[in-house]
Amino acid sequence: MKVKSPLEIYRYLPQTNCGECGYDTCMSFAAQIIERVVKPTDCPPLVRDAEKDEKVKKRLDELISLTSPEILEIVIGGENTVKIGGEDVLHRHELTFFNPTAFFYDVWDSLDDKEIDERCSKVVEYKKFYVGDFLTLDGIAVRCTSNNPERFKQVVKKVAGYGKPMVLISLNANCMRAALEEVAKERPLIYAATEDNWREFLQLALEFKVPVVVRSKNLDKLKSLAKTFKESGVNEIVLDPVTEPIGEGLKGTFERVIQLRRTAILGEDKDVAYPIMVTPISAWSIEADEISKAYWETVIASLFIVKYADVMIFKSLEPYSIMPTITLRYNIYTDPRTPVQVEPGLREINNPTAEDPVFLTTNFALTYYTVESDLTSGNIKGWLLVLDTEGLGVEVSVAGGQFTAGKVKDLIKDTKIEERVKHRYLVIPGLAARLQGAIEDETGWKVLVGPMDSGRIKGWLEQNWPPK
Amino acid sequence: MEKFTLEEFFQLLKKYNVEELEGVRIEGDLEIEIEPGAGVDVSTINALLALTQYINLIQEFGNFLYHANAALMYLQRLSSALGIQLQLPSTTQQIQPQQPQPVTVEAKPKIPEKLIEVKFEPYKPEYTGVIEEVTLGAKKSEGGTREVTVTIGGERSLPFYTFDAEMPHMPVIAIDIFDRKPMLAKAVREHYEDVLEDPAEWAKKAVKDFGADLVTLHLISTDPMLEDTPPSEAVKVVEEVLQAVRVPLIIGGSGNKEKDPIVLEKAAEVAEGERVMLASATLDMDWERIGNAAKDHGHVVLSWTQMDINNQKTLNRYLLKRVGIPRDSLVMDPTTAALGYGLDYAYTNMERIRISGLRGDTDLNFPMSSGTTNAWGAREAWMKESPIEEDTPWGPRELRGPIWEIVTGLTLALAGVDLFMMMHPGAVAVLKEIMNTLMGNVKETADGDAWITMEG
Known part of the structure; x- marks a missing residue:
């Protein structure tokens, strides 16, 4: 984003403080644009006036271009879509990263149909619970290994039936054309235009209006390709600086990816300000056993999830490959400006009975998951009350007033825990010890101060439960 | 088939009082063919043109006449809005029918013959700071008995x-x-099963079999909650391990705030001359005593804070200014959280610390250490199967654990960690391999194109 101050944005707004956008003043709306919480088009009067008045339209367009992200944002897919790019910073603490690296998984057209279905189903069905939601995979990459346009077309059509966004992979323009004739409306990302085939791929991108990857490990050539495509009227471009899987090649890949992104953002080179593709699948072309290849694929992926890849192609569908990469992606793309929270309420741990202890913790995701996993894995049966501390940890929320006896009382009432257990003993975190008396007074429950670290709950229970 | 030029078409429009188009000249010799029967019904045109919308469209047309293709597109849009079918000359590019977009439209030129050749000029950042170099271990000539020493830090750029x-x-x-x-x-224990009772043998195995550059000895038996081993007793193990291996040593306590300063002080004494690292001084224990123990016996001190850049700055200042630790004898541990369990905080905290150091903050330009073994606290690393029923099965944990440690370590390597404390030999090997690769120490390469067409 070119502008740094809300004042610069304010000039473009109606300045009426009408509040239609949901913010009290145009200035606070402007501040939200800077934070990328809202877009200029979220100002209803501005949009309405732009429809009627050319001058306003011009002003709005100017504002949109001033506030658009440094890296182009591209949407892949038809009915189901995935957004890539749209980044503004090199380090997540400077703002946040926005669109998580999109994960596409490989099928190839010389596989038999049954195996293609199996792989596609795995991609569609994969899910992993994390911080209150299920993590899933984004799409399917179809490679043309048959070099046969008819077969490729047939397989692409089949894969499209799974409804996931797609990347189509073939350097042969005839194969690509055949596939696009079938699925262009699904807006697949096409891979890839190179120094050799770029004219045909430029034609395809224009004709079928699909996003296209340009590919070269020579960054002068890569930039030339991107510029040529852009000036010929292609707007949705992805850069592939070529992922070499090992040794100096991989080191070179690391350098190319960083140089591209850094030069786009800090060097303000618009000709390379596009999403970047990295292909961890390259690891599968080296000589090694399956597990080593899958591990190395995960290593390459991790490197570039942290450093700037916007879209990736993977081969391994093994859970030990997917789990670390999908979790790392979540971590790196979590907005550091807002603490991660979980739903407040009551959780049942290991099918508790009416005799089992009731524990209290906060809704700061990290605290919550630590406690929850300590209880679960310690085979402790119990009821876990999760207090809404606005996403803050125990120590901070006790000090800051988000963790109070009054809120604990409401939580006990709202969760109807009194109907679930026969006793009235509440185990609070050791770090909240000073609230013991206040909570007893508010709730009428007997409060037991638990250990400082939930890892010690098991030992603590041996000494303190059931209460004498 | 009736043919007429764009100019004629505009003459036609002009005839019907479209004043705004006066003075417009069409360059080139474009021909528009109108299919017979399409019927340019003049009265229809006239009626429709009365609508402002189309007048606007035609006004804009004037602005775009420099591009023949754009002109054609507009013309086609106009005509299709009017219900006229135009057949475009075959020399122009195929134009898709479009909905009227009253404001802008881009010209669509032909496919160029040649690439527009441009140079990529990489952006070059400037850092003023440099990370301090810290050497662990001391050889005979330096008053110790190590055969190898280890130097970390010295960076002038991001990792x-x-x-x-x-x-x-x-x-x-x-x-x-x-x-x-x-x-x-x-998955970790099975690699150390035979040495769990013998720290000296354990250290040997770590170095000889698993390629450890250093060994971290944790004196956890000193914990009052465990054996509560007296410090003088506990440090005998320090001597044993120093004799067993010839690499530098890091010595940790049990984490007990009262006892660690006494234990580490004693350890510093017995390791005199060996330039070990004492792990750790923290804000909530007697950092002064630990710092002094390091200073008095020529060791390095690990400054450990809980994921807070400001606390890290504070503790470093205390150790440097109040205790007088030399700048080449301080390493920081800003805290490591496992992948999925706060790695984002750990990563960003370390990255910020490193960037501050490179930008010249002399309270923060020290090498960093990471307790990467923490990765094994993540349930994904060790739990037999997912406790969540709807999860896709997690697969064998023997394969999940090591990669969890690798990814945790690699992520923090990219934040600026200089020293990893790890446990799984496979994870150690893979992390070394990727770091060697990024350092340029792995010469072999492989084709980056082969995957595109590989079968399987």
């Missing part, structure tokens, strides 16, 4: 950005050993 500045030292890996049998994940 592995060797295209910005040389990275003088590759990060190193220490393997954790304990003075009593600790709780370990199965």
Whole structure:
């Protein structure tokens, strides 16, 4: 984003403080644009006036271009879509990263149909619970290994039936054309235009209006390709600086990816300000056993999830490959400006009975998951009350007033825990010890101060439960 | 087939009082063919043109006449709005029918014959700061008995950005050993089963079999909650381990705030001359005593804070200014959280610390250490199967655990960690391999194109 101050944005707004956008003043709306919480088009009067008045339209367009992200944002897919790019910073603490690296998984057209279905189903069905939601995979990459346009077309059509966004992979323009004739409306990302085939791929991108990857490990050539495509009227471009899987090649890949992104953002080179593709699948072309290849694929992926890849192609569908990469992606793309929270309420741990202890913790995701996993894995049966501390940890929320006896009382009432257990003993975190008396007074429950670290709950229970 | 030129078409429009188009000249010799029967019904045109919308459209047309293609597109849009079918000359590019977009439209030129050749000029950042170099271990000539020493730090750029500045030292890996049998994940324990009762043998195995650059000895038996071993007793193990291996040593306590300063002080005494690292001084224990123990016996001190850059700054200042630790004898541990369990905080905290150091903050330009073994605290690393029923099965944990440690370590390597404390030998090997690769120490390469067409 070119502008740094809300004042610069304010000039473009109606300045009426009408509040239609949901913010009290145009200035606070402007501040939200800077934070990328809202877009200029979220100002209803501005949009309405732009429809009627050319001058306003011009002003709005100017504002949109001033506030658009440094890296182009591209949407892949038809009915189901995935957004890539749209980044503004090199380090997540400077703002946040926005669109998580999109994960596409490989099928190839010389596989038999049954195996293609199996792989596609795995991609569609994969899910992993994390911080209150299920993590899933984004799409399917179809490679043309048959070099046969008819077969490729047939397989692409089949894969499209799974409804996931797609990347189509073939350097042969005839194969690509055949596939696009079938699925262009699904807006697949096409891979890839190179120094050799770029004219045909430029034609395809224009004709079928699909996003296209340009590919070269020579960054002068890569930039030339991107510029040529852009000036010929292609707007949705992805850069592939070529992922070499090992040794100096991989080191070179690391350098190319960083140089591209850094030069786009800090060097303000618009000709390379596009999403970047990295292909961890390259690891599968080296000589090694399956597990080593899958591990190395995960290593390459991790490197570039942290450093700037916007879209990736993977081969391994093994859970030990997917789990670390999908979790790392979540971590790196979590907005550091807002603490991660979980739903407040009551959780049942290991099918508790009416005799089992009731524990209290906060809704700061990290605290919550630590406690929850300590209880679960310690085979402790119990009821876990999760207090809404606005996403803050125990120590901070006790000090800051988000963790109070009054809120604990409401939580006990709202969760109807009194109907679930026969006793009235509440185990609070050791770090909240000073609230013991206040909570007893508010709730009428007997409060037991638990250990400082939930890892010690098991030992603590041996000494303190059931209460004498 | 009736033919007429654009100019004629505009003459036609002009005839019907479209004043705004006066003075417009059509360049070139474009011909528009109108299919017979399409019937340019003049009265229809006239009626429709009365609508402002189309007048506007035609006005804009004037602005776009420089591009023949754009003109054609507009013309086609106009005509299709009017219900006229135009057949475009075959020399022009095929134009898709479009909905009227009253404001802008881009010209669509032909496919160029040649690439527009441009140069990529990489952006070059400037850092004013440099990370301090810290050497662990001392050889005979330096008053110790180590055969190898380890130097970390010295960076002038972000980690592995060797295209910005040389990275003088590759990060190193220490393997954790304990003075009593600790709780370990199965996938880790099975590699140490034969040495769990013997720290000296454990240290040897870590170095000889698993390639540890250093060994971290944790004196956990000193914990009052465990054996409460007296310090003078506990440090005998320090001497044993120093004799067993010839690499530098890191010595940790049990984490007990009262006892650690006494234990580490004693350890510093017995390791005199060996330039070990004392792990750790923290804000909530007697950092002064630990710092002094390091200073008095020529050791390095690990400054450990809980994921807070400001606390890290504070503790470093205390150790440097109040205790007088030399700048070449301080390493920071800003805290490591496992992948999925706060790695984002750990990563960003370390990255901020490193960037501050490179930008010249002399309270923060020290090498960093990471307790990467923490990765094994993540349930994904050790739990047999997912406790969540709807999850896709997690697969064998033997394969999940090591990669969890690798990814945790690699992520923090990219934040600037110089020293990893790890446990799984496979994870140690893979992390070393990727760091060697990024340092340019792995010469072999492989084709980056082969995957595109590989079968399987």
